[in-house]
Amino acid sequence: MPRIESTAARLAKLGFADPARAERLVQEAGAEWLLDDFAAVADPDLALLSLTRVAERESGLLDALRSDEGLRSRLLGVLGVSAALGEHLVTHEGHWRSLAGEQAVLRPGEGELRAALLRAVGAEPADGQPRASVASPRRELKSAYRERLLRLAARDITGAASFTEVTAELSDLAGAALEAGLAVARAETGPGGLTAEELSTVRLAVIGMGKCGARELNYISDVDVIFVAEPAEGADETKALRVATRLAQGMMRACAELWEVDAGLRPEGRAGPLVRTLTSHLAYYRRWAKTWEFQALLKARPVAGDAELGAAYVSAVDELVWHAASRDNFVEDVQAMRRRVEAHVREDGERQLKLGPGGLRDIEFAVQLLQLVHGRLDPLLRRRATLPALAALSRGGYVGREDARGLAEAYTFLRQVEHLLQLHRLRRTHIVPSAPGDLRRLxxxxxxxxxxxxxxxxxWKKHAREARRLHEKLFYRPLLQAVARLPDSETRLSTAAATARLKALGFGDPSGALRHIAALTTGVSRRAAIQRTLLPVMLGWFADTPDPDAGLLGFRQVSDQLGTTPWYLRLLRDETAVAARMARVLGTSRYATDLLTRAPEAVAMLGSDADLEARPFAALRAEAAAAVSRHDDAETAVASVRALRRRELFRTAVADLSGLTDIEQVGVALSELNDVTIQAALDAAIAKVRLESRGESPGRFAVIAMGRLGGMECSYASDADVMFVCDRMESAFAVANELRRLLALPAPDPPLLIDPDLRPEGRQGPLVRTLASYRAYYGRWSSPWESQALLRARFSAGDAELGQAFVSMIDELRYPPGGLPLESVREIRRLKARMEAERLPRGADPALHTKLGRGGLSDVEWVAQLLQLQHAGSLSSLRTTRTLEALRAAVHEELLEADEARVLADSWRFASRIRDAIMLVKGRAGDMVPTDVNERRLIAGTLGYPPDGSEDFVDDYRRVTRRARKVVERVFYGD
Structure with missing residues (x-):
């Protein structure tokens, strides 16, 4: 016999998550005949529960459902998606009837919606004027609005209305509600109410913005508006604007239970007046408006109030909108807008339909930016809504057909998901839930x-990935197709359009950029094919760097050298991290770019953070020694060591630019690298001198590091301050001079210049001395400044025993056991004051000179050194060559307040970072915070400031150094 299926099993097959409860509810309601209809419902359990609640109050409902298949489909469809609309039907008797009959499938016109909502609040549909008193107009407005929302949702859920029809009707319904809200505001009487005479003094138009203006509104969304008013003929403007403001506020209150009316897009935002005249709006837009405001005005549309005034407003601002791309600072504004889009991605970004990667904002921003860039010359692009604008961009050749179709599909899918999410509780949300039941309902x-x-x-994941990919591609691939003759090209940008797009993306020399793109991508070679794949993404990364032009040029230079190397393009194609970091480095640092173009194989180290860690000193020293030993002549040996140094400088620079190391670690890495280089060059020099003297040993020779090298605080531009110690004078001068010669040989690499001027008697003194000669000099002639200079002395290269003997010998001098005599303290203070007065370059701003300026490096270092001279004789913790270590020790020994040490250290780090950033960006040294606006922007960008943050950068530096100078004046110059 055939097996009879139980009701519970049947319910489970139909999609009920709780068949037992469903069976009970069906039996109680006597609705077994309805079961098959639940198979097409999003959430059968929710639909059944809501249906039984409505049926308990509506005696004729089940009979109506039995006789009207369309009603059955629409009502169950709504109840299975929206718990909130189900609750509405429970509390609003008879509203389910609006889903019955032919009227339920007809799309209402904008006029019908306005008339219905105006009648609900007791206003005349013809002119919006009050005609009848309504006890609670706001409640009636909400009820009428929800009933119309119910009808629309039913057509949407059952497929009787397309996505674009739904969003357009939601926008029309919002406009109708705003019109009804205005009617409510006009009708408000009693204390504080507006009189008929007052209302006659002003014309008020409501301009829809955002999705409302574009007729692509969500079910639940803030409704963005701008208010524009004009006084009636003969009326006082100030009084008229006061009346208009009260009307606008009343309208916003009347609509508050539907959604928030947001006027934040008005001139000056929430800080500006709620209502302005048309003249006032235009004056603001012409003089003060930012690019994002013109982007917002793309969607402006009159939606309520005085239609003639609204049309005049939109007509007037249109002209300004489509010339936004030619305004000053357009590029900076676009970059700021892109950062704002990225900054809104929160921790839940991966579940964000709107703000997550590949979300709705990605698509909308890309479309709107392309409209701004190209719409000035192409009126066909001037569309308010996203999908029509995207179609126009495709027809005009600005976006490929397949790309436009992919974006449109992703946008439509994400918006439909957004609608289902918002319908569920009639709440504003863009977060995809994680609960299985919620995902199943969607x-x-x-x-x-x-x-x-x-x-x-x-x-969902597929569409988000595709939207993100196309968002990145949208701006850049058409640029390739404008210059490279691609047989499958859909998009045909003119040279003028390509130039405009590159300029909008931050390229200062669009013509040069187009030439580089053409050189990289034109042709049928495998190299050109891979470059055509790489460049759409890399151009985006270049556009996000401080100097996109330099980035693209550097990429072409490196690719010209390595383009035929099989591993290079494969590495960039397959390792996204390598290509992304390469673009960042090339578009930020001329110094690193120069290093890379001379050693392009160093690209291989860009893929991993681990590959950018500073190599151990011992490993570097062993590699350098091995390189020297492989060559017979000193020049070739040092050239091989320079290649090692070039590679390690690049490693350090990239780690620095990538934020993988701090300024102290950079100083140590550069100082150790300089020690290694000096040792290797010294080995080569000694070998050559020994060879020239027929094998006779030149004796022991040591290099003593001084200055920033001694303090392990080298910058990218530091010379090597040193002194030379020997035990036999006969060959020592030859060794020292050969060492200097080898390191000074012309080469394209950053030089390491040996500076021995801190030796006794300076340039007038002998280049090399024996230990005994140094002891004799310091014992008889030493001055306080020499003791101060020796605070940084340490062994660097050569004979370690001799070097340590020198360091031990000078300890008594630099760490005087009884402290520093008062007269010596005064002399050091006088010397510092004279240096401030005499050594600062003519015309330099003392507040912006990182080395000699107020609160700069010199200030901080002299404070630390004075404390060492005064107290290191008795406090061994102060015996260090490093500035920040000395400050930390001074705090530990209670010689300096912790807050004061922190202020000094912050200033030292900031000034050091600026000096390094100047070298990294410009490829040449500098001590001044740049006065040139463009250079300052590049330096600020390297330090992590946004493109429009250069003034913040300068303000921060002034503030930090000002605080440091106060500490210097108390600690260094105080009694």
Whole structure:
């Protein structure tokens, strides 16, 4: 006999998550005949529960459902998606009837919607004027609005209305509600109410912005508006604006239970007046408006109030909108807008339909920016809504057909998901839930097959990935197709359009950029094919750097050298991290770019943070020694060591630019690298001198590091301050001079210049001395400044025993056991004051000179050194060659307040970072915070400031150094 299926099993097959409860509810309601209809419902459990609640109050409902298949489909569809609309039907008797009959499938016109909502609040549909008293107009407005929302949702859920029809009707319904809200505001009487005479003094128009203006509104969204008013003929403007403001506020209150009316897009935002005249609006836009405000005005549309005034407003601002791309600072504004889009991605970004990667904002921003860039010359692009604008961009050749179709599909899918999310509780949300039941409801609501939960997640992720990919591609691939003759090219940008797009993306020399793109991508070679794949993404990364032009030029130079190397393009194609970091480095640092173009194989170290860690000193020293030993002549040996140094400088610079190391670690890495280089060059020099003296040993020879090298605080531009110690004078001068010669040989690499001027008697004194000669000099002739200079002395290269003997010998001098005599303290203070007065370059701003300026490096270092001279004789913790270590020790020994040490250290780090950033960006040394606006922007960008943050950078530096100078004046110059 055939097996009889139980009701519970049947319910489970129909999609009920709780068949037992469903069976009970069906039996109680006597609705077994309805069961098959639940198979097409998003959430059968929710639909059944809501249906039984409504049926308890509506005696004729089940009979109506039995006789009207369309009503059955629409009502169950709504109840299975929206718990909030189900609650509305429970509390609003008879509203379910609006889903019955032919009227339920007809799309209402904008006029019908306005008339319905105006009648609900007791206003005349013809002119919006009050005609009848309504006890609670706001409640009636909400009820009428929800009923119309119910009808629309039913057509949407059952597929009787397309996505664009739904968003347009939601926008029209919002406009109708705003019109009804204005009517409510006009009708408010009693204390504080507006009189008929007052109302006659002003014309008020409501301009829809955002999705409302573009007729692509969500179910639940803030409704963005701008208010524009004009006084009636003969009326006082100030009084008229006061009346208009009260009307606008009343309208916003009347609509508050539907959604928030947001006027934040008005001139000056929330700080500006709520209502302005048309003349005032235009004056603001012409003089003060930012690019994002013109982007917002793309969607401006009159939606309520005085239609003639609204049309005049939109007509007037249109002219300004389409010339925004030719305004000053357009590029900086676009970059700021892109950062703002990225900054809104929160921790839940991966589940964000709107603000997450590949979300709705990605698509909308890309489309709007392309409209601004090209719409000035092409009026066909001037569309308010996203999908029509995207179609126009495709027809005009600015976006490929397939790309436009992919974006449109992603946008439509994400918006439909957004609608289902918002309908559920009638709440504003863009977060995709994680609960399986919620995901299942979304999948069934989109009719996604036998496994709706899994299929929904798959399609959502696919569309988000595709939207993100196309967002990145949208700006850049057409540029390739404008210069490279691609047989499959859909997009045909003119040279003028390509130039405009490059300029909008931050390229200062668009013509040069187009030449580089053409050189990289034109042709049928494998290299050109891979470059055509790489460049759409890399151009985006270049556009995000401080100097996109330099980045693209550097990429071409490196590619010209390595383009035929099989591993190079494969590495960039397959390792996204390598290409991204390479673009960042090339577009930020001329110094690093120069290093890379001379050693292009160093690209290989860009893929991993671990590859950018500073190599151990011992490993570097062993590699350098091995390189020297492989060559017979000193020049070739030192050239091989320079290649090692070039590679390690690049490693350090990239780690620095990538934020993988701090300024102290950079100083140590550069100082150790300089020690290694000096040792290797010294080995080569000694070998050569020994060879020239027929094998006779030149004796022991040591290099003593001084200055920043001694303090392990080298910058990219530092010379090597040193002194030479020997035990036999006969060959020592030859060794020292050969060492200097080898390191000074012309080469394209950053030089390491040996500076021995801190030796006794300076340039007038002998280049090399024996230990005994140094002891004799310091014992008889030493001055306080020499003791101060010796605070940084340490062994660097050569004979370690001799070097340590020198360091031990000078300890008594630099760490005087009884402290520093008062007269010596005064002399050091006088010397510092004279240096401030005499050594600062003519015309330099003392507040912006990182080395000699107020609160700069010299200030901080002299404070630390004075404390060492005064107290290191008795406090061994102060015996260090490093500035920040000395400050930390001074705090530990209670010689300096912790807050004061922190202020000094902050200033030292900031000034040191600026000096390094100047070298990294410009490829040449500098001590001044740049006065040139463009240079200052580049330096600020390297330090992590946004493109429009150069003034913040300068303000921060002034503030930090000002605080440091106060500490210097108390600690260094105080009694």
């Amino acid at each position: 999948g069934r609501g989109l009719r996604l097959g036998p496994d709706p939960e899994a299929e929904f997640v798959r399609q």
